[in-house]
Each structure stands twice: as C-alpha cells, then as structure tokens.
Amino acid sequence: MTRLRTWARGTWAVPVVSGVLILLSFALQHLAGGAWNAAVAPQWWIDAGEHAHTAASTFTLADVAMLAAAAVAGYRILLQAARALTARVIGIDLLVSVAALGAVVIGNFWESAAVTFLFAVGHALESATLTKTRSALAELVAVAPDTAVVLRDGAQVHVPAGQVQVGETVLVKNGAKVPVDGIVLDGTGALEEASITGESIPVEKSAQDQVFAGTVSRGGFLQVTATGIGADTTLARIIHRVEEAQDAKARTQAFIDRFSSWYTPAVMVLALVAGLVTQDVVLALTLLVIGCPGALVISIPVAIVAGIGRAARNGILIKGGEFLETAARISAVAVDKTGTLTEGRPELTDVVVLSPTMDRRDVLRWAAAAEAGSEHPLARPILDTARAEGVGAVGLPGSVTPVPGKGIVSVVDGQRVLIGNAALLEQYGVVDEVGAGRQAHELAAAGRTPMIIALGGTVIGVVAVADQVRTDAAAMVRGLHEAGVRKVVMLTGDTRLVAEAMGEVTGIEEIHASLLPEDKLEAVARLQTEGHTVAMVGDGVNDAPALATADIGVAMGAAGSAVAVETADIALMGDNLLKLPEAISLARRTAAVMRQNITIALVTVVLLLAGVFGGGVTMSIGMLVHEASVLVVILNAMRLLRTRQGTTRASRSQRMAPQAVVADAV
Template sequence: MKTWKTWGVVAASGVLIVLALVTGWDILMIAAAVVAGWPIAVSAWQALRIKMISIDLLVVVAAVGALFIQNYWESAAVTFLFALGKALEKATLNRTRKALSDLVEAAPDTATVLRDGEPETVEIWELVPGDVVLVKNGEQVPVDGRVITGNGGVDEATITGESVPAEKSEGSEVYAGTWLRSGVLRVEAVGIGSDSTLAKIIHRVEDAQDDKAKTQTFMEKFSKYYTPGVMLAALAVGLLSWNVELALTLLVIGCPGALVISIPVSIVAGIGRSAKDGVLIKGGEYLETSAKVDAIVVDKTGTLTNGRPELTDVDVLDDSYTAEEVLILAARAETASEHPLAEAIIQGAEGRGLRVDHVEHAEPVAGKGIRAQVDGATVAVGSADLLDSAPDPARILELNEQGKTAMFVGVDGKAVGIVAVADTIRADAPEAIKALHGRGVKVIMATGDAERVARNVAAELGVDEVRAELMPEDKLTIVKELQAQGHTVAMVGDGVNDTPALAQADIGVAMGAAGSPAAIETADIALMADRLPRLPHALGLARRTVRTMRVNIAIALLTVALLLAGVLFGGVTMSLGMLVHEASVLLVIGIAMLLLRPTLKEEKDRDAKRQQINDNAKEQKAVA
C-alpha cells in the first residue's frame, strides 16, 4: 500500500473514533474499526492463501470478536493502533534503509561526453566503453574509468568511505558516483551504468540487507508455530473460562510483532551503516559470524606492508662523501638497471629532493649488481664482489637481519657507502593490530617471506604469532588448525594466492575492493578502501549489531511476559495490550536505528564538514 494511503487509513479511522467519542454513536466506532481493519484483513487473507497464519489474522479475529460482543471501542482501538503502528514501522524501516537510498541517489543520470572534440550532454545509457567524458570541478564522475588528462581531487566517500579527497592524475582510476572537488579531468569510460562499481555495491547491499541471519531464520520458524499456538491457547482459555473478552485480549497481547521485526531491522541498519563506512558485508549470516571472529590470519605483503620496496637506509663508509652524494651515485647508476629494487633507490633519492640524471654507459652484472660510468668514475651498486677489496660486512649483515636488502655503493673499486631497501610497514597497520587486540582478536601473520624478514615485521607490529616461508596451501592448514582449536577465523588476503585459505575461513576479507567487481561479489567482507583499520571497525559494528539483536529479542519477550501477567492479574485490556505491543515494536526499531549513527572518525568528520558547508550556504543565502 502506498504511503499516502497507509496514513490516510490511519487518519480516517482516528477521526471516526474522535467523532464517536464526542457523539456517543456506536456506528462511528464500528466504521472506525472497519476502515482501519479492512487493509489488515486483506493482508491476513493474502497470508492465508499461502498457508501462513500471520499476526494480522490475530488482530482481525480479536477485532471481529470484540464487535460481536459489542465492545466497539476495543475493536476500533485495536485496529487503529495496529494500523498506526504499521505506518510508523514502515516509515522508520525506510529510514534504516537510508544508506542504500543514498547510494542509489549517488548514481549520476547524465554525462558530458566529448564528440569530435566538442562537449555534449547525454544520458548515461547513451555512453559506450571508450567514450571520453569531461568532468569539471564540482561535478559528479558519471562512469568508472581511467583519467586520460588532467589533475584533481575526487571525493570517493560514496565508494570507499574516505573523508579526504583522493588525488587523481593521468592513469588514475575513478568511479561513478564520486565527486570532483578540484581540477578538471578527461576520463575514458570503462564501466557504465550497471557495470560500474557503484552499481555493483548497490546490488550487493540490496542482497545483503535481504539476506537472513541464522537467528532470524530461527525466529521466523519459531513465529510460524508461535502464532497459531497463540490462537489455540486463546481458544482454550475462552472455552475453559467462558470469557470471550479474555480470550480476545490474549490474542492481542500474544502478537509476536516485536519479536519478528527485532532481527531484520537490526541487520538492515547494521549492513546499511557499514556500507556507508565503505565496508560491504555480504549478508546477515556473515554479519552474525563476523561478530564471533576471535582469530585473524593476515597475509603480510600488501596487507600489513606496502607491498613494494622502499629506500630505508643510506650509510656513509667514506668520510669524503656525504649521505646525499652516496645516494645520488647509487640512484644514477640504477637508472640503467631493470632490477625491481632499482626503482626504490631512484624514488628514494627523488623523494629527498635530489636530482637524478640518467647515465649512458652501464654494465649489469648478473646476480651481483650493476656498474655504471657516472661523471667519469666507475660506480658499482651491489655485492662486495663488484669491489676491488672486500669491505667490512658487519653493517650489511645487520641490515639483512632486519629484513632489509642492503647493497654496497662503490667508486672506482672502493666502498663509499651502503644503501638498503625493504618492503615497509603500512602506516595504519599498527593502529589496526592494536584495535584488533582491543577486541580480543588473535592476529596471526602468514607469509611466504623468509623467517628473519617476517619476524622483524611481526616484532614491529606486535602480532601474536608468525608463520613464515609458507606456500598457499600452508595458509589453508593454519586456518584449519585454528578452527579445530575452536576459533572463528577471518582470513585477509589478496584473493588469488590465498584463495584456498579464504574459502576455508569462516569469514573471507578482501581489502581495497573498489574497482574489483570479483572481490565485491565473492568476499564475505569487502573493505572498499585499502585501509586495514576498517577491519576492526567492521568487526566492532558486527558485534554491536548482534548485541542490538539480543537486546531487541529480550525486550520483545519481556513485553509479552508482562502483558500476559497483566491479563492474568487484571488491568490489561485489548486496547492497552495493543498500545503496549505497538510501542514495543517501535522501541526495537528505534534501538536498531542507533546503529545508523556514525562511529568511524572519518565519517563523523565528513558529516561535520558537510554540515558546515550547508550552514555557510544558508548564511550566504540569507545575506543575499
């Protein structure tokens, strides 16, 4: 039923009740019961057609029974309160789905495409992959694509939950539904409409919010037998006591409305909140399982570390050289190298503001390093075998023990310095590990790297256990071992080499899933941003959601118990019972809606920033 019809029925019934109380005409009270009760009766009939005894049937039987015993006020009050409760319930449930509606509204309708070099505004469906779209400052990015030209800051909050705009330049990926906050971009369209990352997120959240948790499935089975059980109990009481009003009152107070709604509304709110924070949880079952996670197996490379080598140390062995001079010599020699570590040295030098000119003459030495002619001198970068005399290896060994790859820098056969590179720890990894420990979660680092490298990283991060020099199947064994010990295990990996372990784990987690449709569709939890602290945040939100479900179930059961006691000891009428029943329904919905409050710091900052922008705009409008 449409919203205006729902509230129209409630308003009409309410007006008739007021007129009946003023005039004393019973016919108006009967009319009020019919107006409010008719849609309830239709709903009850539709349920019966599929062999289901619904809560609506309890209300209809109670209302009709009250009319037969000429208790018109009770009949009108029960149907009116039930209709009012349904309308409020529908309105508040719509609010819990706001995170999804916000995503849907974020989808752009039009785009400015360049045709023959001229901008033209077209509908999204008119675009094809390969089209070049123009995005100006303040406009929405209409497609998933790659930046061809231009620079700018893009607000990707709708996709990743990040509050700080991401800098984009040539070659960068952008996503439909995000906003360009500075600059101008030309973007080659790759994903359009339903093929965009935003569309896949919306699809995933829709499915997830409808997916049922195990507790919800149990409660639905319970209510399937509970509702007819209430009808039989009320019939038995009526026959034994010959008190029809008592039997009808039992029908009303036995309605399991709050019990049935307590779990799905919590799941909708929890998954909606997580989606707004850039965390996609596949469904209610995975939300419930995530709340139990007490052990996490984390791949090292690219998860706890940056996944690429960076310059870490520059040591001077000859006092006639400075650290900058040693680094420039090494970087210039490496410009002729194709070794993976060469780029780390070059970028390290440029990152320190040093100019790195390319060399023309160089000679790579297989397995040892490289020799190059730099300003008339022969510069070698690599092992001691490239030098005329063997220098003291103590410092090299020390750096190697720290998990770093260290190389001598020599000039004309003499060692003048040492440079070292390593895969460095992510800046946000220590914070994430600390947060996981704060939630009582055991963290196991699993990696194929050498033992000494793994132990140095583990010591710096403070993980609980280290497993090194592993093959992908070894990670699967670790997950099985933890599960055999009674742990609920989450596995965080890249989804390729770690596929067996991810499949075995109770919860598989994909990081940086934005732009990866496979990760969005297959992971139990997908962290849209490449931010490890989102994992403890997601687990914390899952635990809050499950706690909310339990609180709501307790409220629902307590309400029924108190009403039953009130009926047995006198004082609870049909209308009062329905009023308390509907109040309990709204209470559990209201408690579930508390999950929609932002708890992620970036989300709070973003909301505050948006509020400030809105306030400034209102002030400027008022002045104008």
Template sequence: MSSARTWLGGRWAVSAISGTLIVAALVVGRLAADSVWGDVLMIAAAVVAGTPVVIQAWRSLTAKVIGIDLLVSVAAIGAVLLGNYWEAAAVTFLFAIGHALENATLTRTRSALAELIAVAPDVATVMRDGRQVEVPAHTVATGETVLVKNGTKVPVDGIVIGGTGAVDEASITGESIPVEKLDGDQVFAGTISTGGFLQIEATGVGADTTLARIIHRVEEAQDAKAPTAQFMDRFSAWYTPAIIVLAIVLGAITRNVTLALTLLVIACPGALVISIPVSIVAGIGRGAKDGILIKGGEYLETSAKIDVVAVDKTGTLTEGRPYLTDVVTLPGTADAPALTDDEVLTLAARAEAGSEHPLAQPIVDAAVERGLDVHDLPEHTQPVPGKGIIATIDGHRIAVGNLALGATVAEHNGASSRDWAGTPAHEQAAAVVADLAAHGRTPMVVARDSHPVGVVAVADRLRSDAPEMVARLHDSGVSKVVMLTGDIEPVARAVADQVGIDEVRAGLLPEGKLDAVTALQRAGHTVAMVGDGVNDAPALATADIGVAMGAAGTGVAIETADIALMKDDLLKLPAAISLAKRTVANMRQNIVIALFTVGLLMVGVLFGGVTMAIGMLVHELSVLVVIVNAMRLMRPRRIAWHHDDNADRPAARPGTARPGRRFPLRHVQHVGD
C-alpha cells in the first residue's frame, strides 16, 4: 500500500495515468461504433494531466504572476470547450511529461550538491573515558579526540595529533590523489581515509565544518539569480501577458479560436525561462566538484568578463617561505680587516635574533643549520622602521638592513651620511645590493661600527606552477596579468621576468594596491584580485572579483570571497575563469535555442501546418534540448593548453633562485680582491 502511495506521489504518475487513458481512448475509438466512450477517456486524460497545471496557474494568479501554466490551462480548457478533446489531452499530457523530465534533469544538474550532502559523515568514533565510543558526528565536542580508521570518513574538521595515513580530499579540494597526513596536518569532514590510522583533535563540528560551509555556499549560489536571469524574469512577466493579448486579437481578427489557442501553446517561454538557471546550476555544480566555489550567478557572469588579473607576489606567486640564498663578504681596511662569510652570517643572525621582521628568521635558521653559535642574544636592539635593525653585540654596533640604514649608523657614530655614501666600501656594497636585487633576491647590508662588512640576501621560492598559471590565464582570454607587491622594484621585476607577468607595480602598501585596482577599473577593465587576504583585503574587496586561494581551512574566505579556490593551487584560477566563460557561452546558446524554437513555431502556426499538439511536443523538446545542453557543463573537462613556455618570456639569469634549492646558490668569499 505504501509503495503504491509512493508511486502515485512520484513525478511520473500523472504522465503514466494520462498516457494510459489516451491509449485506451484511441483503442475504444477504433473498436466502438460510438465514439462517446473514446471522448470520455480523452477528457479524463486531459483532466488528470491538466489538473496540476490549472492548480499551479491559479496559485500563480493569486500571487499576481502570469506564467506558463496559465497559457497551457487556457489552451487546454478552450480545446475541451471546442470539442477538440484529443488536442486538450495531448497538450496536457506532453506538458506533464515535459515537467517530469525537466524536474529529473534539473535534479541531475544539482548532482554536485547532492554528492556533497551524501559525503557528510553520520557517525564518529571518539575516545571517552579511555574507551572508543561511536556517536553521531554532530554530537562530537570541540577538542575531543576522534579516531579515523582505514576506509572510513573523517567526521569532523581537525588537527592530526597522532598516527599517519592517507586521505582522499576530492570532496573538498576536487583533487582525487590522496594526501599524506602527519602530526599537525589539517583534515576536513567528509574526506575519506585510504590508509593508515589517524587520531584527530576536533576543531570544527557539524555546521562549523568546511564541508558544511561548502554545502551552504553551493546551495545559495545555485539559487542566486544572475543579472541575465533577472532580465529573463522581467521579460517573462511582460511576454506572457503580451502573448495572451496577441492570441485574443488574432482570434478576434481571424475568428479562429483554435488558431488563437494554438498560439498560446507554442508561444510558451518555457525553454527561455529555464535557459539561464539551468546553466548557472550546472556551472556552479561543476566548479564545486573541482574545488572552485563561486558565490553565485552574478559573480559567474562577471568572472567571464575578467580581462585583468592582479596578483600579490608573496604567498601567491611565491611560497611565502623565504630562505637564505647568498652571503657576500666585502673587503676590509687596515682598521677593519675583512671577515669570513661565517663571521658575517653570525653577526647578521645574532642581530636579527631580536627582530620580528619576517626576513629575520631565515637568516637565523641558516646560521643554525651551518652550526654557527648564535645563541647569545644582543645586548641591545633598535628596530628602524623601513630600514632594518641596529643591535649592540660584544660592544660593537651591528646594523642589518638596506643601504639607508648604514647612513643612520654613521650619524650615530658622529659621521655624516654624505661621508658614509662616499666611501669605497659603500660603493662596493651598493654594487652587490644592486646585483642581488636584479637576480630576484632581497639584499641586506651587514655593517659593523659604520663599516659594511658583507651582504646577506634572502629569496622566496617561486611556485613551480606560477609561469604555467600566467600562460593559462592568457589562453583563457585574460589580456594582462599585473603584480601588485610591497617588495622593491628590482626583486619584483626579477620574479615577473621568470613568471611572465605583463606589468609590475612594486613598493605598494595596502592602500597602494587598492589604488592600483581602482585605476585599472577606471581604465575600463574587469579586474580579479588574488591575494592572501590580510594586507590585500582592501584590494580584494574593491576588485570586481576577489579570489581566495587555499580556502579549505579558512571559513571566512569560503563565506566572503567571490571565488574561493579550496586547494592552494594556482592552476585553479585559470580553470575558474574558463568555467565561467563556458557557462556564459552555454547560457547564450540556450537563449538562441529557445528563441529560435518559438519563432519557428509561430511562423508554422500563422502559415498553417502546426497544430496545438505538435506545438506542445516541439516546445517540450526545446526545453529538454536546453537542459541537456546545460548538462554538458557537468562533464569533467581536460583542457589542452597550447602555449610555448619560453615564448616572449625573458630567460632567468644565471644564479636565479630555483624552487627546492638550499643556500648558498652563489657564494662569494670576497669582493674587490
């Protein structure tokens, strides 16, 4: 009984019953001399299929909306009153089938969301009072220890505190290759252990997990209307009443009510109305499967127009983990003998031990790695904003910073900055600084008691996929990639040359990046800004599209970014822009299909040959064509990028930092000997 009730409530029940009655009517009409019973069955078929349509039309009217259901209802009722029972039954039957197929295919376009919901874990194994206890996943408390065994789902967001294992993170990042997890690594709810045994400290549970945020974002995004969809809604609000008026006028002029009713049927804008939402749902769903979260249809359409991409250097084009590349010793004098490279590095490391600057730690780490004694802290430290640091070590004033810092030390020692700038040592230091900066390093002069004794340099490792990202952006239709960085001009230029960046704007504070984005917009560009979200926040907010990378572990980024790339993968950016362009192209194709079908049917009605039933059949077929066309977006796409990695790109200079290399890439014992 329950199965029968379930079937009757299913999407295909109305079509099946109506179709059976139509077949019975045709059989009875053939066999019986009297066609009354055949007419009765046809009317019954029209009533079964048409009742839901009439109910929906009435509900729309009470909400002051004139929709497609009203056109079909008027046409079907009119056909019955005129005695065209076959036309009434055929129109309502075909409309019911089209509605059921439409629902079924729309459900498939939302499959990404359904799959995300399906991977949400139900149970978790936690340690309580020294025992393993299986509990509902949403009841796990923050801070509890959760056990994840081979083949099971990770039930919470958390940090690995014991064990090792491999985890399939495809549901979060879109990458199918399992990721090794060790102590301190982050894991996400909904991912699957493919080997090993993990102990996890829960940091996010239930609605606070990354998976829950993704599901919420995809739900909102798929329901959000794009500007084109909003225009179509406004268009339909005027189009449908206009068709009713046109049908009335046509019927009055021709005195052919059947022709007027047929016009109502074939002019239904069903394919037109659904053409935009189905593409948006499919495009956003495809992006979610690939680890690309797009905020909604509006941002999808805007992303398709992007012609300039602005990127930060540190942490975006580079790994954000600087390391020591060079130690250069400078010649001494009679009063100040030259130091060895280890002595220069020791002085720099001891001075930087009291600094909070991000470039200080790589110098200290390098000295420790060499086995140098840098444990004794300086007696006094004085950070000089924008220049470096001055420290007192063993009675000597040690300065580590840019060339301007040396002048500051000289003035402290009673000399003039002009005297400092004119010394041979300063000129040699300036030459080394210029050379290192030209190679993409950040140089720092080491001075002892106003005398420069050496130069140390650090560099950030360039991401291996940064050049390919830029090439793919150009292949995707982006005309210009701009670097916005706070680093000095020579270093920024050197990195840009290696990556293939079109334009460099260096030495920028956060406000400067904001001004740069605004200037690009004023020039008529649609700008996407990619950054790490802290010092880039103003520019990210101002750009037409703000892109957050590696957002899987950042709930705020998932909720606020226009595009959130779940994996810290530069190649996801051109993939997102390509997806947006394909989705918008798909929307336009659907609009053309819908308008062409309606135009063709109208010509057929006016010049004869298209009946009400044929018109409804073609109309429903056009709806299905539109949906199937949109579903092409759901297929995984392997893009063959055609570009010459070396074309139009300056070759890296000898000695340029390469990913994975440890210091020193180049080691100069003395300069000027």
C-alpha cells in the first residue's frame, strides 16, 4: 500500500492514468453497435449548441472516459496556471489550460485529452532527463560518507560522520571513505580523490598531508586529525557551490525569461485575433498550443545544468551560468608564474660568496636572519637550508620592511641587511664593487631567481632559488590555443631573464616581467581594452587585484582553500593545469549547445505556425511536436555529460612536457 501511495505521488502517475482512460475511451467507441452508450448528458450540455460533440443528443461513456482523461492530466496544469496568475505571470500552463478547456467547450474531447496527456508526458520526461543532467550533483551527494571510525579513550568507535568532533582522531582503513577533512597524523595510504579533483589516479598520503571527506582509501591505513566536519568539509562546499551554480541564471537565460514574459501574452492575443478574424475557434486554440515556448524556456537552463555538472564531475567548479557564458568567450589567458606554472616549492640552489672575510655559512646565516621575519614564499627555502646546515636564524630580526618588487630590508643585531635585486641596492645607496650584478645576471639566465645580500653598505654575496616547472605547463599552453584562446600571457614579478627562460620551456611568447601587483592589474586591463575577454590564473594573494579585474578569475588547487571554492569564478580543485583548457573547451561547447537549443525551439515554432495556417497541424499534433522539441533540446544538452577523448590526448602531452627550474622574484 505504501508503495502504491509513493507511485501515485510520482511523476508518471498522472500520464499513466490519463493514458489508460484514453485507451478505455477508444475501446468503448470501438464496441459494436454503441451498446455501451448511455444518455448521461444533462440538458444544459445538449443545449450548448451546434458545436456540441458530434452534434448529437447523447453523451456516451466513451466521452466520459475521454473527459476524465483530460481532467486527470489537466487539473495540475490548471492549478499551476492559476498560481502563476496570482503572481501576475502568464505562462505556458495558462496557454495549455485555455486550449484544453476551449476544446471541451466546443465538444472536441479527444483534442483536450491529447493536449493535456502529451503535456503531462512531456513534463514527466523533462523531469527524468533533467534529473539525469543533474547527475553530477547526485554523484557528489552520494559519495558523502555516512559513518566514521573515531579513536576515543583508546577504543575504535563507529559514529555518524556528522558527530565527529574537530580535533578527534579518525581511522581510515582500506576501502573506506574518508568521513572528514583533516591532516594525516600517522600512517600511509593511497586515496582516490576523483570526487574532489576529478582525478581517478590514487594519491599517496602520509604524515602532514591533507585529506578530504568523500575520498576513498585504495590501500594502507591512516590516522587523521579532523579539521573540518559536516558542512565545513570541502565536499560539502563543492556540493553547495554546484547547487548554487546550476540554479544561477546566465545572461542569455535572463533575456529568454524576459522574452517569454512578453511572448506568451502575445501568443494569446494572436490566437484571439485569429479566432475573431477567421471565426475558427479550433484555429485559435491550436495557435495557443503550438505557440507554447516550452523548448525556448528550457533550452538555456538545461544546458547550464549539464555543463556545470560535467565540469564539477571533472574537478572544475564554475560559479554560475553567467561565468560559464563568459568563459566561453575567453580569448586571452594571463597566468602568474609561481605556484601556477611552477610547483610552488622553490629550493635554494646557489650561495655565492663575494666578501673575502666571509664563507658560505656566514652569507647563508645573514640571509636567513634577514628572511626570518618575511612572509614571502622565497624566504622558506633559505630558512630551511640554513637550518639544515646548522646556521638557522635565532629569534626574529628587529624589523622587516618589504620593498615591493625589489626585496626586503631587515635590521639584525643592530645592522641593516638588504636582500633583493640591484634596484634595492641602488635605492639604499649601496655600491656593487664585487660584481654581484653580473653574478645575478648569470644565475637569472640559467633560470634561477637571484637575490643579492648586503650587510650595512657592503655586498657580501648572492643566493639563488629555483622552482620546478610543472610537467603539464607546456601542454596547458598548447591546450589553451587548441581550445580557441588566441593569446597566453605570463605576468610575473620575476626578472625578465628568468621569465624568458620559463617562456622557452612552456611556449608562452608574451611575457611581462618585474611587475608589482598593480602592474599585473594594468596588464589585464590593457588586454581588455584590446578587445579580449581575459581569464587570470593566480594564487589569489599577490594577484588579487588582477584576479578581480579579469573577466574570469581562476583559482588553482582550490580543494584546500575554502575561500577559493566560494569566491573564484572558476576553481580548479586539483593542481592539474590541463583542467584550465578543459574548462574553457567545455564552456565553449555549452555555449554552442545553448545556441543550438534556441535555434531548435524557434524553428519548431515557425514550422508549426506555417503548418497551422497551411493546414494539417491539429492541436494534438502541435502538442506532440512541441513536447518532442522540448525533449530534443534536453537530449542535446545531455551530450555535454559525455566524456570526451581530449583529456586522454592531453594526458599524453603532459607526460611528454619538458621541465625547467624558475621561481618568482622577491
């Protein structure tokens, strides 16, 4: 009984019951001699006039069954139309309701039942196929873990995932889902992170590595300290973002909605005028049916839902339909270097001693002491190397003054220490008498980032750091061009020599080096004035102004950043650069599907109108073609959910990509 009630509330109950009643009506009409006919019509119906059904004085059981079919299929449509009218909205439901009621009034019960039945079937099929287009979101929800194994008082306790407390130790065994975001406390294992990053290859995890809820252990045993639970997990944020994005309207969709708000009343006026001029009520009602803009209204949102869902399944979060449309027009991509084109893990490669009174350890010690209070990414490799060689900084410098684009000035033990480029020395009046500039030039030409160190007014040495170029950087540049991007530009604070070394490796031809954050903003604005739709890829810190100015801001490796997931126009959850051309290619395909759907919808209406005025298109045929057009645009959008082979080719290119070492400037 419960199952029957569930089915009755389902999408298919109404069209099934209506269809059975239509078949029953045909069966009753087919029975010989009209033996089943009974005069059940009230006198008011018989007196309705010459348009009464078959102009007869009898109202058959077949008619009753057909009317019942129309009522079963049409009552929800009529209710929706009434609700829309109370909100001062003239929608598709009103057109169908007027047409169906009009058909009943003129005694055309079959057309009324056919129109409402087909509309109900179309609605059920639309719901089913739209659910399919939202399958990516359903898959994300499905991977959310239900239970967790928590270590409490030395014992393993099974609890609902939502009841884990931040700071508790969670055990992740082979084959289990990770129930929380956290940091690996102990153990090793391999996690499949496809639900987060879109990459199906398991990632090795060990102590201090970050793990995400919804990922699956494919081997090993991990003890994880919970840092995010429930709605605070990366998976929950992704689900929330995809929900919002799929419901957000694109500019084209907003235009179509405005167009429909005027188009639907216009169809009603056209039908009324046509009926009055031709004195043909059937023609007027048929115009109402074939004028339904259903395919047009649904053409855009179904494509957006499918496109954003496909992207989310691949580890690409797009903020909404508007940004999807904008991404389809991207013609220029500006990329930061450090952490985007490079791994973002620079290492100290050179310590050049230029003072006769000092050795390597002395130069390294002063460099580390100066950088101890710096927040710059290049401070870390200097500090790590100094610590490893036993000359790490003790305490903090007296003061640290960043000089944007040049370096830093620190006070250590009462002495001023400069660490940066030649422009920093010049600003503070330090004369280079030992060839530090020449040494820095040679190191930069080799693809390393040099930093000159001056103690007081004397240059004592040069240190250099380098960062590994991502293996997929060159493949990304090629992929962007294949996706239709005309220009790829590197924006970096590093020196031109280092940037050009990177350009040779990655294939980026236009390079803007030695830039301050505001210079990057100006570079993006300049591209826009040239007519480009610009995407900016950066780390969101030094590049924040440029990211905000660009038409599309792209965040790399956003899985570990709640802010990036919520704020980036496009968030690439993993560190795979090939996701960027994939995102742009998908956006272009989605925009193409949107255009195709609009064309299908409009051509269908024009052909139906021609068929009505030319003869041959009835109400039922018009509704059948209308619903078919709705399904065609939905099925066309569902093509976006298919996996393409381009990713496989890109992966091969990634394995063949060359490597180099470069890093960003101080």
